[in-house]
Amino acid sequence: MGHAAMKHANPYAGLVGSLTPGELDLLSDAVEEHRLREEVGFGTLAEAAELYRPSPRCPRCGSGPAWGDGFEPSGVRRWRRPSCGARFTSLTGTVLEGCRKPLATWVSFIRLALFAVPLDACAEMCRISHHTAWEWRHRLFAAVDGYQDRIVLRGRVWVDETYVNDTDLSHGYGQARKRGLSKQKVCIAVGIDARKEPVAVVCGHGKPSSARIRRAMGAHVAKGATLVHDRERAHNVLVRENSLEDESYKADVRDPAYLEAMALVNNLCSWIKRYLWRFTGMDPKNLQSYLNLYVYLFRVKRGGERWPKVARVVRHLLMTDATFRS
Incomplete structure (x- = not known):
């Protein structure tokens, strides 16, 4: 029995046991960095910046390339533009600018975001403060701001609306809930096509009007597509103005034809x-940001077999011109 136990003993247990808490943290960071490098080809922010921002444009004058000007203590390259006097780093102008935590910690946060893990759990599992976790979520919001603007649904396109309670006090939160689609509920216009390209846009309060549907979905449905919907009258504006084929079904949960046609x-x-229920206490002003992040991560997970999810998100964070100010 003793021999079997010795045979399976971890040879590094003694080494780890002798480390101080600070040394153990450094070892953990080194292990995570190595594991990340093996998985996606880079282990630090400096390495990722060299890969995705090898010659960044000047944030002041927009010119490039700049001259190399040494390195930050983290290894991130510094740059300067003699013509305008600007000095910056490879992370300037990205949502990762000013981050002091290792990239491996950011990657852990990204993995949790892919599963919509609540903020307190993210902070606990990433060993960061709640404020830092809140800030990182808003850095992600900044990186996907306007992400849906360029998404156009084609071919067969399904549209519908879903509703969530508005937790803003000015819209009746805390008062008796009205029945039906009242102004106390936020409308979200949702669309998806046969390629499983999704769109989700905040569409005001209560039952949507034609004008609100036009603003929310008009630019997201290609001309000549087939619109599959539930006979909501506000959808007619899309059919008319985008020259769409109209395929509609009466909304009846007892009708198998309706359920099958609208299942997607x-x-x-x-x-x-x-997804939204996971974020208890969410500020309603940030609802569109949560939807932008959902759509972005939906597409990341959908293409995970072709492109590693973590590498794709890190690349997006580094190549998207976006900033966050606390």
Whole structure:
């Protein structure tokens, strides 16, 4: 029995046991850095910046390339532009600018974001403060701001609406809930096509008007597509103005034809609501940011077999011109 136990003993247990807490943290960071490098080809922010921002443009005058000007203590390259006097780093102008934590910690946060883990759990599992976790979530929001603007649904396109309670006091939060689609509920216009390209846009309060549907979805549906919907009258503006083929079904949960025809968008609505329910206490002003992040991560996970999810998100954070100010 003793021999079997010795045979399976971890040869590094003694080494780790002799380390101080500070040394153990350094060892953990080195292990995570090595593991990340093996997985995606870079282990530090400096290495990722060299890969995705090898010659950044000047944030002051927009010119490039700049001259090399040494390195930050973290290894991130510094740059300067003699013509305008600007000095900056490879992370300037990105949402990762000013981050002091190792990239491996950011990657852990990204992995948790992919599963919509609540903020307190993210802070605990990444060993960061709640304020830092809040800030990192808003850095992600900044990186995906406007992300949906360029998404156009084509071919067969399903649209519907889903509703969530508005927690803003000015919209009746805390008062008796009205029945039906009242102004106390936020409307989210949802669309998806046969390629499983999703769109989710805040569409005001209560039952949507034609004008609100036009603003929310008009630019997201390609001309000549087939619109599959539930006979909501506000959808007619899309059919008319985008020259769409109209395929509609009466909304009746007892009708198998309706359930089958609308299953794709109904499932998407359901998943969006489950996603939003995870963020108790969410500021309603940030609802569109949460939806932008959901759509972005939906597409990241959908393409995970072709492109490692972590590498894709880190690349997006580094190559998107976006900043965060606390």
